[in-house]
Amino acid sequence: MSETQTLIQNRPPSVATLFLERVAATPDAEAYRRPVPAESGEGPDGWKSLTWAEAAARVYAIAAGLMDLGVRPEERVAIAAETSVDWILSDLGVLCAGAATTTVYPTTNADETAFILADSGSRVLIADTAEQLAKVRDHRAELPDLAHVVVMTPGDAADPGDGWVLSLDELEKRGAAYLEQHPTAVTDVVGSLTKDQLATLIYTSGTTGRPKGVRLPHDAWSYMARAIEAIDLLDENDVQYLWLPLAHVFGKVLTVGHIAVGHVTAVDGRVDRIVANLPVVRPTYMAAVPRIFEKVYNGVAAKAREGGAAKYRIFQWATEVARDYARTTQNSMRLTGIAKAPAGLRAKHAVADRLVYGKLREAFGGQLRACVSGSAALAPEIGYFFSGAGIHILEGYGLTESSAASFVNPGEAYRTGTVGKALPGLEVRIGEDGEILLRGPGIMQGYHGQPGLTAEVLEPDGWFHTGDIGELSPDGFLKITDRKKDLIKTSGGKYIAPAEVEGSFKAVCPMVSNVLVLGGGRNFCTALIALDEPAILGWAAENGLERRPYEEVVATDEVRDLITGYVDQLNEGLQRWQQIKKFRILPRDLDVEHGDLTPSLKLKRPVVEREFAGLIEEMYAGAREA
Incomplete structure (x- = not known):
């Protein structure tokens, strides 16, 4: 029996036991x-x-x-x-x-x-x-x-x-x-x-209807703690910055991994303090959802643009160098086990590092060894940018029903665009329709008081139907295609993964906050686009639209033309049936307060479609041509 198997199989019955140990x-x-808030209310907090x-x-x-x-x-x-x-x-x-x-x-x-x-x-x-x-x-x-x-x-x-x-x-x-x-x-x-006693009841925020209570026993968390310890993702010298909501399974699993490894965790749930806290805490490790990385990317791009045309051109050049460097070194690691790049690319990367990447790393505190991204898909182009800039984002995958962490990318051998390998002790198979099925100690006991709903997703032999579509590489790396229920089938019979198109647009357009691709049962695809307020207002101030509120700015012809350019750029890289033929810019951003997003910042597609049904019908009114 390997050391990893021994560690996991000899786990204690509960995290409470692990905590006492x-x-x-x-x-x-x-x-x-x-x-500890500063007494004056100004300047950085103490800790x-x-x-x-x-x-x-x-x-x-x-x-x-x-x-x-x-x-x-x-x-x-x-x-x-x-x-x-x-x-x-x-x-x-x-x-x-x-x-x-x-x-x-x-x-x-x-x-x-x-x-x-x-x-x-x-x-x-x-x-x-x-x-x-x-x-x-x-x-x-x-x-x-x-x-x-x-x-x-x-x-x-x-x-x-x-x-x-x-x-x-x-x-x-x-x-x-x-x-x-x-x-x-x-x-x-x-x-x-005992390991089977109920430890946690987490209600899924859901995208429709009442939330369901997911029953997770003590053994699920004890297993997660030992599995995280076994893959050497963290060590006792790490400093973790934890801000994720602890009512969400992603935040919860970080707390049990912390107990197993014994490192330091700095805790502050105020999202508006993240930027100020990072240089003070100087974490070596942090977990986040993709929206945080997207906002950082948009913010860096907006700041470069504010510096003038020359500075923005340098940023755009550095962005492409970062992506090329990340793709090259990751491919080299996959083929040879060593991350290498040609001399010319290394030279360009060194220049870009002095001009751009080093400043970005300092904004994260200068000590960041790795980030873990989960809860939703990170656009690969954004992941490659951060990877090339020396901020290593290890995408992972899991659900509330699987105690959050089912897959995670391995350290230096991570592959952007995948969610990594299964944690030790977890079984995985891909169904005939491409659905990901999981079985292992982290899987829920069922939905609280809902035996019928439990039977729909949990087979008697323990296999859990995730509802996600994915592909496994020969060496075990998983790529998520989309939610099974979110796949779009056009009236022409073509299947489209909206998350893939949405992610591509986020990489192309530094102004976007949220985007919803539509087209199910229709003969072409459209999109609802919400813009990032600081980014678009910064652009507006430079283009004769200063001192106007967000809703007025996004309604102008100038902004419409700007976004049209980005949509055209997106479409160049898509198949004809995937292309966005029409779009509407939303009068406000999507948020948790309006019910558009879950607390973990996942898009509630049915809610957004109901809220903006008029705009959707407007795009398809009288349409006959794909």
């Missing part, structure tokens, strides 16, 4: 960093460290506090909060109490929050603000199982007078008192946990 092994090592032993003291107190409130094994405790160290410690406290965490996005509205709490039967809600408390206060009568709400911010924990609300500080004090009476309570519970 980590604390025992490195109690005084730095575990977490959290931001406060927490050792593993200090983290454990709080986790024990939270776990014991929940026990004191009457929470019992496998009962659900919900968390509705922004990403923070307190979120992670609360989650670990739930697990160490033997309970299961129900995750709720903080952006979820009151009605859907109430639905998730009721459907999960959550006994306690841990919320970060008065705003989250207010969402459930008005629905209290509909939530008979919800015995308590714990609020992280003491000043926001206004109690109605019956003990229903308490602060996190109060919960931890109750836990400390409980431990004085029952000193082995937490270790006893952790020691009794």
Whole structure:
């Protein structure tokens, strides 16, 4: 048996067990960093460290506090909060109490929050603000199982007078008192946990209908932790910057990998602080969704354009050099095991590095060893640009139903445009229709209270139908083509993968924020295009459209002509039936607040199509020609 197989097969029954082992092994090592806002409100925040032993003291107190409130094994405790160290410690406290965490996005509205709490039967809600408390206060009568709400911010924990609300500080004090009476309570519970007990209930945000609760047992997370450790993606000297929503499975899996490896994690869920935090935290490792890399790419392009025509030409040249260098070195690595490039390309790359790439790496803190991208497809041309610039983006793949991490690109041998290789211990096969099927310890137990829906995707022998279409290379690299249900079949019988066309357009057009390709049942393809506000307003200021709001700028003939040029450029590289014949620029960007995107920034196609149905019909009105 190999060392990897031994590591995975001898995994503990739960991440709670793994956490206790980590604390025992490195109690005084730095575990977490959290931001401490500057008193003046200006300048960079400070950061406060927490050792593993200090983290454990709080986790024990939270776990014991929940026990004191009457929470019992496998009962659900919900968390509705922004990403923070307190979120992670609360989650670990739930697990160490033997309970299961129900995750709720903080952006979820009151009605859907109430639905998730009721459907999960959550006994306690841990919320970060008065705003989250207010969402459930008005629905209290509909939530008979919800015995308590714990609020992280003491000043926001206004109690109605019956003990229903308490602060996190109060919960931890109750836990400390409980431990004085029952000193082995937490270790006893952790020691009794079995691998099949429910650990996490994650509600998929979904693109249609009510969310479904995905049941993930303790063993799923213990397996993920050991598998991440086994592939040497991280080491104990890494500094991870974690900002992803922890209600999402992608964020959650990063927390268990952290426990297994024992590196430092700096945690701050404020997306508007990412740019300011990176030079301060100086991470060696960071995970993100493609939209973040797209925004960085657009921002760099816009800044170069603002510097004048000469500077923008240099940026465009450097962009092409980066892509050529990345393709060449990755192909060399695939064929020979060594990343090499011809002398002439190396010379051009060195010049571009001094002029462009070095500054880009400094914006990420200057120490970044690798990024992991997941949740949606990253446009290959954007991936090649960052790769050539020395920012290595390792695409991965997984679903909520597979505990997030099923495939990930391997270190230096990564291949842009693929999601890498299967994690050790995971089986994969491609169905006759191209669908990716998975089987392994990370696969869910099923959908909570939905046996019919579970049977639709989970076979009796454990094979899970992902709903994604993909191709496996002979050496095991997976390429995702599209969502099975999102494939477009034109009235002429041609199949089109919209995500592939959308990704290509994002690489061509530095102004785009989101794009939706349409054409199912139609005789040609069209697109709805939302522009990146800072990028297009910057362009507008240089082209006689300054001091106009976004919605006016995007409605002008000048912007229409600009985007037409990019669409024409896109079409040059497409088959005739893939080409975008007509498009409309949306009057606003797509976002989570309007329900256009999921909290993990995936496009909700049906929602966008309903919202802008008039524009779609306008494009197809009277159309007869492809």
